[in-house]
Amino acid sequence: MAMPDRELAGAIAATRFGLGARPGEIGEATRDPRGWLKAQVRAEGADLFPTGGETAARRIADLREFQQSRQMAKREIAGDPQTAAEARDPVKLAQKMLRQDTAGDFLARTQLAATTPAGFRERWALFWSNHFTVAANKLQTATVVGPFETEAIRPHVFGRFQDLLIAAETHPAMLLYLDQVQSVGPDSPLAQRAAGIGRRGVGARLQPVAQRTLGLNENLAREIMELHTVGVRGGYTQADVTEFARAMTGLSIGGFRGPEAEIGAPVFRLAAHEPGERSVMGVRYRAGGREQVGAILTDLAAKPQTARFVCGKIARHFVADEPPPALVARLEKAWMGSGGDLAKVAEALIAAPEAWNPNPAKFKTPYEFLVSSYRAAAASPQGIQQVAPILTALGQKPFAPGSPKGWPEDAGAWAAPDAVVKRMQFAQGFAALFVQGRDPKRLAAEALGARLSPATAAAVARAESRPEGFALLLMSPEFQRR
Amino acid sequence: MTQITPSRRNVLGAAAAFGVSLQFLAAQAFAASEGALEKKKFVFVICRGGMDGLTVAPPLGDPDYAGLRGPIALGDEALKLDGTFALHPSLAAAWRLARAGEARIAPAVATPDRARSHFEAQDVLETGAAAVYAESSGWLNRTVETLARARKVSALSVGPTAPLVLRGKAPYASWSPGHLVDGSARLPALLQDLYKDDPLLGPALARGLATEAMAAQAMASVGHAGEAAAMMPSAAPGAGARSLQQQGQAAARQLGETLAGFMKAPGGPQIAAISLDGFDTHANEGAAQGQLGARLAYLDAVLDGLHQGLGPDWKDTVVIAATEFGRTARVNGTGGTDHGTASTALLLGGALKTGGIVGDWPTLKPSTLFENRDLAPTLDMRGLFKGVLAEHLGVDRAALDQTIFPDSAATRPVTGLV
Numbered sequence: 073m074a075m076p077d078r079e080l081a082g083a084i085a086a087t088r089f090g091l092g093a094r095p096g097e098i099g100e101a102t103r104d105p106r107g108w109l110k111a112q113v114r115a116e117g118a119d120l121f122p123t124g125g126e127t128a129a130r131r132i133a134d135l136r137e138f139q140q141s142r143q144m145a146k147r148e149i150a151g152d153p154q155t156a157a158e159a160r161d162p163v164k165l166a167q168k169m170l171r172q173d174t175a176g177d178f179l180a181r182t183q184l185a186a187t188t189p190a191g192f193r194e195r196w197a198l199f200w201s202n203h204f205t206v207a208a209n210k211l212q213t214a215t216v217v218g219p220f221e222t223e224a225i226r227p228h229v230f231g232r233f234q235d236l237l238i239a240a241e242t243h244p245a246m247l248l249y250l251d252q253v254q255s256v257g258p259d260s261p262l263a264q265r266a267a268g269i270g271r272r273g274v275g276a277r278l279q280p281v282a283q284r285t286l287g288l289n290e291n292l293a294r295e296i297m298e299l300h301t302v303g304v305r306g307g308y309t310q311a312d313v314t315e316f317a318r319a320m321t322g323l324s325i326g327g328f329r330g331p332e333a334e335i336g337a338p339v340f341r342l343a344a345h346e347p348g349e350r351s352v353m354g355v356r357y358r359a360g361g362r363e364q365v366g367a368i369l370t371d372l373a374a375k376p377q378t379a380r381f382v383c384g385k386i387a388r389h390f391v392a393d394e395p396p397p398a399l400v401a402r403l404e405k406a407w408m409g410s411g412g413d414l415a416k417v418a419e420a421l422i423a424a425p426e427a428w429n430p431n432p433a434k435f436k437t438p439y440e441f442l443v444s445s446y447r448a449a450a451a452s453p454q455g456i457q458q459v460a461p462i463l464t465a466l467g468q469k470p471f472a473p474g475s476p477k478g479w480p481e482d483a484g485a486w487a488a489p490d491a492v493v494k495r496m497q498f499a500q501g502f503a504a505l506f507v508q509g510r511d512p513k514r515l516a517a518e519a520l521g522a523r524l525s526p527a528t529a530a531a532v533a534r535a536e537s538r539p540e541g542f543a544l545l546l547m548s549p550e551f552q553r554r
Numbered sequence: 555m556t557q558i559t560p561s562r563r564n565v566l567g568a569a570a571a572f573g574v575s576l577q578f579l580a581a582q583a584f585a586a587s588e589g590a591l592e593k594k595k596f597v598f599v600i601c602r603g604g605m606d607g608l609t610v611a612p613p614l615g616d617p618d619y620a621g622l623r624g625p626i627a628l629g630d631e632a633l634k635l636d637g638t639f640a641l642h643p644s645l646a647a648a649w650r651l652a653r654a655g656e657a658r659i660a661p662a663v664a665t666p667d668r669a670r671s672h673f674e675a676q677d678v679l680e681t682g683a684a685a686v687y688a689e690s691s692g693w694l695n696r697t698v699e700t701l702a703r704a705r706k707v708s709a710l711s712v713g714p715t716a717p718l719v720l721r722g723k724a725p726y727a728s729w730s731p732g733h734l735v736d737g738s739a740r741l742p743a744l745l746q747d748l749y750k751d752d753p754l755l756g757p758a759l760a761r762g763l764a765t766e767a768m769a770a771q772a773m774a775s776v777g778h779a780g781e782a783a784a785m786m787p788s789a790a791p792g793a794g795a796r797s798l799q800q801q802g803q804a805a806a807r808q809l810g811e812t813l814a815g816f817m818k819a820p821g822g823p824q825i826a827a828i829s830l831d832g833f834d835t836h837a838n839e840g841a842a843q844g845q846l847g848a849r850l851a852y853l854d855a856v857l858d859g860l861h862q863g864l865g866p867d868w869k870d871t872v873v874i875a876a877t878e879f880g881r882t883a884r885v886n887g888t889g890g891t892d893h894g895t896a897s898t899a900l901l902l903g904g905a906l907k908t909g910g911i912v913g914d915w916p917t918l919k920p921s922t923l924f925e926n927r928d929l930a931p932t933l934d935m936r937g938l939f940k941g942v943l944a945e946h947l948g949v950d951r952a953a954l955d956q957t958i959f960p961d962s963a964a965t966r967p968v969t970g971l972v
Binding site: 209250254255256258263287288289290294298304310467474475483484487488489490491492493494499527528531535536543544547548549552 | 603669670672711715716727729730740742744745752754755761765831832834836886888889890925
């Protein structure tokens with residue numbers, strides 16, 4: 073497949089590899105489309121959006137403190153409805169503040185996407201954050217999704233996959249989201265102690281502890297294999313999942329009983345770790361502590377099945393729902409040849425002729441549509457209310473994919489009749505707000521460059537008002553795709 | 555953002571901008587009066603995440619149940635169905651229907667998939683294939699395709715993204731609560747023109763606008779005139795958020811009522827799919843109260859809204875609520891359950907025949923557990939679907955065996971359900 077001419081390649085670089093063109097961007101990219109993209113790859117990783125200076129550990133500690141004081145307050149005011157009503161307001165306020173953390177993180181991330189001159193770098197980071205999904209499906213994870221991305225994902229997206237994998241799977245947000253925090257080895261000292269208390273039946277006060285059986289939870293172990301590394305066809309069995317789950321016991325988060333510095337931070341609790349050697353996918357791992365799970369993750373990262381599965385996802389995200397096998401093969405080769413160096417994989421993607429097919433095969437997700445609309449308008453959202461309701465209505469609630477698989481990639485998931493109508497309604501309102509005396513013909517040329525079709529250019533030129541012209545651009549077949 | 559003032563006139567005006575839309579509505583209205591089969595309605599509710607059948611319909615009378623389930627076992631608070639089974643206390647509306655002979659359980663069903671992966675199992679559940687990746691369209695879509703050769707039939711997906719079960723060659727409408735279309739704007743017509751060669755966006759927009767017009771009628775018919783305030787299904791609210799949960803249930807009931815309004819409107823869809831998530835209960839699943847209880851209360855409210863909203867049309871309706879797989883028979887180390895195999899499907903509707911459980915009960919004896927961990931399946935989910943499609947919607951056996959559920963001749967339709 074031959075490269076498209078430079079004008080078209082510049083437009084593809086900014087809209088398919090990037091997040092949509094801001095005015096002037098296609099002009100810059102056109103000088104050297106591949107060079108423009110390559111310059112965005114950098115060892116220190118993706119850009120960090122601000123999270124109010126708070127780490128995940130700080131957020132977890134704050135939430136636990138809040139929950140404890142709330143428990144205490146509840147006990148004190150039990151049976152006194154008047155006091156209870158008064159006490160509820162500060163509780164509501166605190167909950168609201170915690171939710172605002174999440175909203176603030178999401179807005180900051182959207183602002184970064186809307187304004188960054190390095191759209192490819194940002195898309196690359198968003199791909200990995202979706203690959204290692206942590207969803208804001210409960211208050212506890214909601215407060216840490218943002219810091220998870222800035223601490224575990226973004227610094228590693230152009231490093232080795234192995235480092236990214238270990239950072240993501242051992243981060244407190246992931247441990248909370250996929251229930252690892254509560255998983256305890258059935259034969260670990262901790263479980264043995266709990267069972268001992270239960271058998272002796274010591275005192276009624278200890279009863280709840282004894283009743284809470286301590287044991288395995290295989291959720292994270294399974295999803296690492298199925299979704300993050302070798303993939304569901306990667307050749308593992310139920311026994312491998314269970315063995316891996318045993319090896320992972322001990323990965324946890326510092327609580328209030330440990331040293332102050334550990335609150336909310338990742339810790340390894342040897343007392344909760346299932347003792348003994350493990351066998352995962354035919355490899356034996358010596359008995360031990362944290363190094364056991366580290367060795368298994370390292371081996372999973374290096375497997376060719378992992379390279380195939382993840383490279384397939386990269387090609388699907390960047391190029392087509394059914395990507396050309398030759399493209400996947402190129403990415404796999406770059407991955408295996410470099411020991412999973414993600415900068416090399418990104419460069420292989422940029423170099424691959426299949427990635428520059430002139431026909432845009434990808435239908436934008438709601439987030440991509442929203443972000444590219446702001447970029448086309450050279451604007452940035454100023455409040456969460458400008459982004460959250462529309463994304464929720466279009467099926468992509470902020471930070472809240474419905475499952476650990478993350479947001480779907482395929483057009484079928486996003487182009488339902490109802491969703492297209494809602495995009496149109498959004499475009500109408502957005503265009504009215506942002507067109508602001510500018511010429512929609514010019515905005516169309518800046519947003520799509522050589523990708524602008526004669527039909528869309530004519531429709532925009534014939535529009536009866538500026539907002540109508542801008543809305544037609546945003547809803548045009550080529551703006552809806554990349 | 556522009557202020558959109560919805561009115562029936564505006565909405566119908568928007569639909570009228572496309573001659574096809576009103577013709578579509580009129581044709582449907584005509585077809586619906588033709589015969590008994592055309593009145594039959596079928597709703598498929600997908601409960602995503604692996605719904606724990608042993609908590610949905612706890613087998614209280616099974617001697618191994620309480621021991622396996624420990625802290626999450628249900629007791630007297632469950633709503634008794636017979637000597638063995640009960641329903642979770644959150645499923646009060648479903649239980650009332652069961653008492654009236656209008657709801658049954660299939661306590662040990664599974665798809666043909668055994669990989670215990672959500673995503674593979676959901677694919678198999680929705681494509682109706684014997685194995686993963688064998689089909690790219692959904693079995694309800696192929697049902698519409700088959701029926702459309704003989705009579706007018708239409709389908710609706712409720713929710714912001716269309717579930718795979720309805721995706722495919724046959725057209726379907728989709729709807730989720732939100733603003734209605736401003737009928738005075740030129741944009742829809744201009745876009746329709748711009749999309750005339752676009753195989754994805756053109757049909758989607760036309761169908762979306764037609765559905766908006768129907769939405770206005772649907773809501774008017776169940777007393778929710780004006781804008782839809784219903785919230786979409788979302789993950790279960792955390793423990794203690796009781797008022798949030800109640801709001802969620804009110805919204806769920808309204809969602810069910812609105813869907814009913816669509817289905818009973820003249821020319822409304824006979825087939826609908828709705829997808830609920832949040833059933834993946836690895837930790838702190840809870841028993842009578844708790845995470846799963848809250849989610850089941852949401853499901854129950856949707857079903858109740860549908861039942862109430864359909865009114866006299868309920869007698870022509872069958873609803874199946876099913877999940878991709880069940881969960882481990884034993885409680886795990888964190889008060890939850892991990893991915894398993896067989897689960898419970900709920901069948902509801904005034905068209906159902908009275909009867910006991912659908913399929914056999916394998917028991918929870920250690921020797922009968924599948925791979926010594928899961929409830930063993932005794933019934934292929936496809937047999938259940940085939941039985942309802944055959945007897946309720948009149949789909950012929952050859953289509954069921956070959957195209958709707960490919961290579962499934964060996965899996966017989968369950969008979970005597972309707």
